[in-house]
Amino acid sequence: MTTDIVALIEFYEKEKAIERERVVEALEYAFCSAYRKMVPGADAIETLTAVINEKKGDTRILASLEIVADDDYVDKFNEVPLQIALKKNPVAQIGERLDFDVTPANFGRIAVQTAKQTMMQRLRQAEKEKIYDEFKDRAGDIVSGSVRRFEKSDVMVDLGKFEARMPSKERVGTEEYNVGDRIRCYVVSVDNEGRGPEIILSRSHPNFVRRLFESEVAEISDRTVELRAVAREAGYRTKVAVFTHDDKVDPVGACVGLRGARVKNIVRELNNEKVDIIRWNDDIAEFVSEALKPAQVRSLSLDEENKVVNVTVDEEDLSKAIGRRGQNARLTSKLTGWDVQVRKDESQHEQFEARVGNAASHLAEALGLDAENADKLFRAGGVTVDMVTQMPAEYIAAALEVEASEAERILAAAKGEGAAAPVADEAAPVAEAEAAEPATEESQEG
Numbered sequence: 001m002t003t004d005i006v007a008l009i010e011f012y013e014k015e016k017a018i019e020r021e022r023v024v025e026a027l028e029y030a031f032c033s034a035y036r037k038m039v040p041g042a043d044a045i046e047t048l049t050a051v052i053n054e055k056k057g058d059t060r061i062l063a064s065l066e067i068v069a070d071d072d073y074v075d076k077f078n079e080v081p082l083q084i085a086l087k088k089n090p091v092a093q094i095g096e097r098l099d100f101d102v103t104p105a106n107f108g109r110i111a112v113q114t115a116k117q118t119m120m121q122r123l124r125q126a127e128k129e130k131i132y133d134e135f136k137d138r139a140g141d142i143v144s145g146s147v148r149r150f151e152k153s154d155v156m157v158d159l160g161k162f163e164a165r166m167p168s169k170e171r172v173g174t175e176e177y178n179v180g181d182r183i184r185c186y187v188v189s190v191d192n193e194g195r196g197p198e199i200i201l202s203r204s205h206p207n208f209v210r211r212l213f214e215s216e217v218a219e220i221s222d223r224t225v226e227l228r229a230v231a232r233e234a235g236y237r238t239k240v241a242v243f244t245h246d247d248k249v250d251p252v253g254a255c256v257g258l259r260g261a262r263v264k265n266i267v268r269e270l271n272n273e274k275v276d277i278i279r280w281n282d283d284i285a286e287f288v289s290e291a292l293k294p295a296q297v298r299s300l301s302l303d304e305e306n307k308v309v310n311v312t313v314d315e316e317d318l319s320k321a322i323g324r325r326g327q328n329a330r331l332t333s334k335l336t337g338w339d340v341q342v343r344k345d346e347s348q349h350e351q352f353e354a355r356v357g358n359a360a361s362h363l364a365e366a367l368g369l370d371a372e373n374a375d376k377l378f379r380a381g382g383v384t385v386d387m388v389t390q391m392p393a394e395y396i397a398a399a400l401e402v403e404a405s406e407a408e409r410i411l412a413a414a415k416g417e418g419a420a421a422p423v424a425d426e427a428a429p430v431a432e433a434e435a436a437e438p439a440t441e442e443s444q445e446g
Contacts (some may be wrong), residue, residue: 005057012123020080021052022126027052027059030119035061039104048100061107062099067092131162132197135190142211143201147181157185157201170202174235175271184269186211203267204234209275212266213240221253226251228280231334235273237323239291239331243280278335284309288340291332293320308339318344359383367413373400377410388414 005027012023031050038040047064065080073081080100085092092098095383145157145164153168155177162231166185177183185201186208192198202208210230219225225244232238242251256263267275281287288309295317301310313321321342322329333340356378364374366385380399382388388396389411397407 004060005052006054009054018123018126018130023123024052026119026122026126029122031059031061033100033118035104035107038107039102043076044075046078047097058260059103059107060409061099061103063102064097064099067094067096067098069094070209114165116235126195131199132190132192135162135187135197135199136192139187139189140207141187142184142208142215143187144184147177147179147183150177157183162199164199164201166201166203166386170200170204172204172235172271175203204232206230206232206238209238209240209266209270212269213255216258216262216265217255219249224249225254226280229335229337231331233327233331234305235271237274237276237327237331238270239276239278239335241278241280241291241335242289252279284336284338287336288332288338291323291335292328292340292342295328298319306339307337308341309336311342312341313342313344315344318342363388367410369410373402376400385414 007361009020009023009027012018028050031052032048035048035050040056042048045063049062049064050060051060051062063077065078067082067085068079070081070083075078080092080098082092085096085098088100091099143159143164145159148156148158148163150156151165153171155166155171157164157166164185164187170188171177183203185203186205188200188205190197190199199207207230209232210227213227214220217225220227220242224246225242227240228243228245229241230238231240240255242255244251244254254262263277264273269271276291277290278287281290284302285300288311289300292313295313295337297311298314298317299312302308303310311321320328325332329340329342356375360371360374360378363369363378363382363385364371367374367377367388369377376399377396380391380395382391382396391411393404393407393411396402397404398423399409400407
């Protein structure tokens, strides 16, 4: 028993960093609980104390009993007759309390085993309180640790003397962890409820990126450059907005570093997550245009009441502006605090269609066609009357879905009009515009 207690005190003091007084206090409480379980009727004792010799490991159980007159003695668990009290203390008086050693002869190892569970509970509580005291002011910091084990989809991280939890919702979906892996995490909070203090970690929190920039970029840590906003979809893409009041400092260049060294370190820590660094601008129109790059904004309008930005881009830039699964536009909305709506610029298409309609109307007038057939003939290649004369009648019949006789009539009318038809001047530029019209991109790039 002596060896067990001394070793136990030293283990928790040195390995678990719990104060010696707390360990001894837990042992004393556990031995008192064990005594009450071992001795019949001991639950009735109101005041019980365990005294541990920390060097020898000896333990005594003392009961504090009230001194009463011999005739009034009725409660053997909490009272002692004056006659017996005087033998222990010659100056004892009625009403005083006197400690008596009530340690059983067989208290030894049995007591240690009985007290073990109670003692461990107290020591675990003391350990958790120490965790809370040490980490309560570290929420928002980055800590390093190693993966110890998994509890369902949660990752338990060894921080040295303490253990922390990274819940599944704080993990990065694209990352895989193995026992023993060294990882850096952001301390989200130190909870002190329910089961006791618990350190909650995250690798998906936007502030994890913020702290990485502060540690890598000296200008951010010394407040020369401000990191105004962070928007993140962990594992895929992050946008950060930076600003400086110093005209001599380029905030974006400071974050990128020489040959990209600074941002490369951050990207490496984020397992190659894409990071966009954007210059902050108080003008929301300029800010949104900068955030949507590499897409070029064709036009932009603001609905300040509802905080909506309506953006139009050329068709070839639409997939870049929206991003894969809408990611670029979504992150831009988070970064700016405005709802960014991206649409294709229809103005060029509308101009093209107007010119097609105008040219088709000339064909209709010259060849005696209705508007629908004139449009079909134009789109089939009959840009000018001269070009219609070069079409076989069968081709015209198929393109317009008309009888062969009607196709022959149209062809004859065209040959009768000749190459001098006024439609030529209007149609030529339309043909060029049609040839330049870009193909629609259905795929969206990141």
